[in-house]
Amino acid sequence: MTDTSQQSRAAAQDGTGASRGGGHAGGKPMRILHVLFSSRIAGSERYCIDLANAQAALGHEVHVAGISGSPMAGELSPRVRFHGLSLPLFRGMRLRWLARKIGADLAHAHLSPACKAVARGPKGLAKVATLHVGYKPRQHARLDGVICVNRAQLKRLDDYGGRAVLIANWMPELEAGAPLDLRARLNLPRGTRLVGAVGRLHPSKGCDVLVSAFLKASPPDAALVLAGEGPQRAELEKLSGGDPRIHLIGHCANVPGFLANLDLFVSPSREETAGLAILEAMQAGLPIVSTATDGPSEYLAGHPVTLVEPGSVDHLAAAIGVAFQPDNIAGLARVCYDMRPFSRSAGVANVLQFYSEIAARP
Incomplete structure (x- = not known):
């Protein structure tokens, strides 16, 4: 059904978010390109923002590609560079150009439009997606890896040929809200x-x-x-x-x-x-x-x-x-x-470890 590593299977079995490693391929920081085309901020967007910010804080070079004018840009850490892409018809082409320009090691897609664009990315670029909704062959089959957020998703991957891992969502870093009556x-x-x-x-x-x-x-x-x-x-x-x-x-x-x-x-x-x-x-x-x-x-x-x-x-x-x-x-x-069980540090480390496994594939 899925080509999972031994570590991936362990994570899938316990689903606790226990850390699987530090996430640096060969001990070196990665160039990571997150892709999410959305004009609003909801759960999937907040997952992407928190993950990008956490990865940048750990020393990785992190970029986020999204819609020009997206409110996501204002929520990203100063360490994360946001790239606004307009004209949906040419996003796939511009994304390929961007990935080459920054020398991305891996692209991480979030939600349907991004998955379609990342799947058409340049050869040699490792491509993964988080299943914020569910597995859809037309969107995910050409990706190298998928991150499932619950066990039910793992069981519905059909004949997906890439790697799959279970990494449950974590509690994101939140600033204390101002008092609200x-x-x-x-x-x-x-x-x-x-x-x-x-x-x-x-x-x-x-x-x-x-x-x-x-x-x-x-x-x-x-x-x-x-x-x-x-x-x-x-x-x-x-x-x-x-x-x-x-x-x-x-x-x-x-x-x-x-x-x-x-x-x-x-x-x-x-x-x-x-x-x-x-x-x-x-x-x-x-x-x-x-x-x-x-x-x-x-x-x-x-x-x-x-x-x-x-x-x-x-x-x-x-x-x-x-x-x-x-x-x-x-x-x-x-x-x-x-x-x-909802540790942010463990969840982020597990994602980075999965990146390393995907990037190391021949």
Whole structure:
């Protein structure tokens, strides 16, 4: 199914993010080119930004190619050079030119457009991708390696001929958010219990399920706050039916500050490979209700969270209702999660080690 090294198999078996090595090929820094064409910053973009910044801090020469004017450029370390590429029709050609110009050892693609462009890169350039969504032969088959973020992805690689490894997402480096009084901002009573979610407003993220479940199960003194933008916003506003307890606040640049206000975090996705917002909610110590999608059902096993069937309004409503029960003393109490499996240093080291294995192939 996959051509995995012994180290890759070990990582795939435990999925703990235990470090697999320092990541320098032959003890020398690498020239790394990350590629991600996106006009927004969501989970995949934040993964790319954090990985690039961490690699640069370790002494590697790191470049990021993206859309001209991308907000990603402002989030990158001064050590990372951003290259804005315009005119989508010629991105593949410009990317090949860029890879040759900087002498890249390896290109790391993120999301579909980047995978297609990197696959057409120059010969001799090692090419890998992180499966932020899932394996698609037309996008990934020509790459030298793929990084799976959950075990289910490893099992769905079909006849992929490159190397594959499991490296679960890690908790990114976050700056402490500025104090944010969400209740005051929304003109809510101090005693309002806040349910919240962070993510793109897209059907795959299941916010419509969350709105319906909240309307069905939450008490009058609760409010639902959705942080994010996307094509489903108008539908969610209509579904809310003018209920003043439901708030769509748009993009939130201060996620730690937002989470600090919540009493309950919900991840209602219909499909989710990883779920960075869940890790951030764990770091904040929030009680969590999540759908049992591929990624969360795997890495949340053994943690004190509530998992429910994806797409089910009734099951999600029941879980929210239990959290708000008057006799459920621990329902909305802060939780101390074991964050060791989500080590940033170990995850970054594992990615660099995988790079070295790919670059060393004849």
